[in-house]
Amino acid sequence: MARVQAQYAAPRASLEVDNGLRPVVRHRRAGARDWFETSMTALGNDCWRAVFIVTELGRYEYQVMAWVDAFLSWRHDFVRRSTADEADIALALQTGAALVQDAAKRAAATAAKRLREIARVLAANGKLSARRELALGDELALLMQAHADCRSATTLEPPLPVIVEPERARFSSWYEMFPRSCGPPGSGHGTFSDCEALLPRIAALGFDVLYFPPIHPIGRVKRKGRNNTLVPAADDPGSPWAIGAEEGGHKAIHPALGTLNDFRRLVAAARKLGIDIALDIALQCAPDHPYVKEHPEWFRRRADGSIQxxxxxxxxxEDIYPFNFATSTATALWEEIKGIFDYWIAQGVHVFRVDNPHTKPFALWEWLIGEIKRDHPQVIFLSEAFTRPRVMHRLAKLGFSQSYTYFAWRNTKAELTDYFTELTATDSREYFRPNAWPNTPDILTEYMQ
Incomplete structure (x- = not known):
């Protein structure tokens, strides 16, 4: 379940039993010792729901616990008995008094004293209507609920998670911009300073996330030119997704964009305007990325010995080498990948767009996102996965805060209505947050042509 701060979590459960059922939801911050309990409310047809609020960033957990409650069963039966049969009512009150007396043994001093008092009144020969009113009153119901005998309870194991993220994970307006293209006309390669000058305009348009494609050095070996040519012109800048050159790799900045201090200044300036800088993390390398020489075992070899x-x-x-996640040194590769995210978090980046996460091991994302969110619960991950719905949903369950969607290909009223009904009115809304891009730099849909 995915939530943001100060949002309600409302788990539901189908529970069937032959007698009086007492279900609760136990919830707590992950790692806390004590549980809080919230009673579940019957919705009909044996479906139950509880509602609790999550207030802090990070991981919560909850579990459904239910048991047959003898007092609840007795009360359900007692309320239907005819008041005309006084002997029957009196006998039933004796049974109820025994249950109350038993609850007193489980209660602390003050509550135990009151429960014993009520038990004596129920069992005595006082006015029948007053005893009946006491038996069915809210005071006794609450006391019996608080001191119920739940030794026979069935509990859902293991506890289920609730991931609590910043409000921006639930809704944010993203603007994608290539920093190298944001300079004044005729000025050549754009810089972070040029981007900073555009921030007020971007904020005025209502955007609160400014997303950059990879900002790292671009490989020169096998660099692509215009129209995908392998013979680029001298001034062809290459694809930002061909990451890495002699200047560095995923933890370096393209020299033409500026320095690390320039980037930090841009992040700070954006944050003052209510904008987060989002970075694209693409787990792939140009042929001249330092990783290729330092860790050749991280790449797959073809039959002729060349890297795939x-x-x-x-x-x-040809300008991109994907990682081989089946490498014998996968642990070191995973740690290095986590180190990339850690590095940029240290520079002030809290939002990441992850390139094609569905083509990497699911276990990697479950581990990596869990580790990062444990230390940095404010971080948001966007999954750029145009793939099968089940896979997109699986990535959301593994920890991705938002996901790309099929919105770009939904054009008619009927298509849009059906799709947004699917996104907002089915169970997937509990964990899958859609990000509705009208297009991407490399996808020109029919409607945009």
Whole structure:
């Protein structure tokens, strides 16, 4: 379940039993010792729901616990008995008094004293109507609920998670901009300073996330030019997703954009205007990325001994080497990948767009996002996964805060109505947050043509 601060969590459960059922939801911050309990409310047809509020960033957990409550069963039966049969009512009150007396043994001093007093009144020969009113009153119901005998309870194990994130994870307006293209006309390669000058305008338009494609050095080996040519012109800048060159890799900045201090200044200036800078993390390398020499075992070899470049037949990406996640040194690779995120978090980045996460091991994301959110619960992850719905939903359950969607391909009123009904009115709304991009830099949908 995914929530944001100060939002209600409302778990539901189907519970069937032959007698008086007492279900509760136990909830707490992950790692806390004590549980809080919230009673579940019957919705009908054996469906129950509880509502509790989550107030802090991070991980909560909850579990459904239910048991057959003897007092609840007795009360349900007692309320239906005819008041005309006084002997029957009196006998039933004796049974109820025994249950109350038993609850007193489980209660602390003050509550135990009051429960014993009520038990004596129920069992005595006082006015029948007053005893009946006491038996069915709210005071006794609350006392018996607080001191119920739940030794036979069935509890859902293991506890289920609730991931609590910043409000921006639930809703945010993203603007994508290539920093190298944001300079004044005729000024050449854009810089972080040029981006900073545009921040007031971006804020005025209502955007609160400014998303950059990769800002790292771009490989020179096998660099692509215009129209995907392998013979680029001298001034062709290459693809930002061909990450890494002699200047550095995923933890370096393209020299033409500026320095690390320039980037930090941009992040701070954006935050003052209510804007988060989002970085694109693409787990792939240009042929001249330092990783290729330092860790050749992280890349797959073809039959001729050359490194396998990225392909999506008939497309070929000779300028990009994907990681081999089946490498014998996968642990070191995973740690290095986490280190990339840690590095940029240290520079003030709290929002990441992850390139094609569905083509990487699911276990990687479950571990990595869990580790990062444990130390930095304010971090938001956007999944750029145009793939099968079940896979998109799986990534959300693994920890991604938001996901790309099929919105770009939904054009008619009927298509939009059906799709947003699916996104907002089905169970997936509990964990899957859609990000509705009208297009992307490399996808020109029919409606945009």
């Amino acid at each position: 470049y990225a392909e999506n037949p008939p497309k070929k990406y």
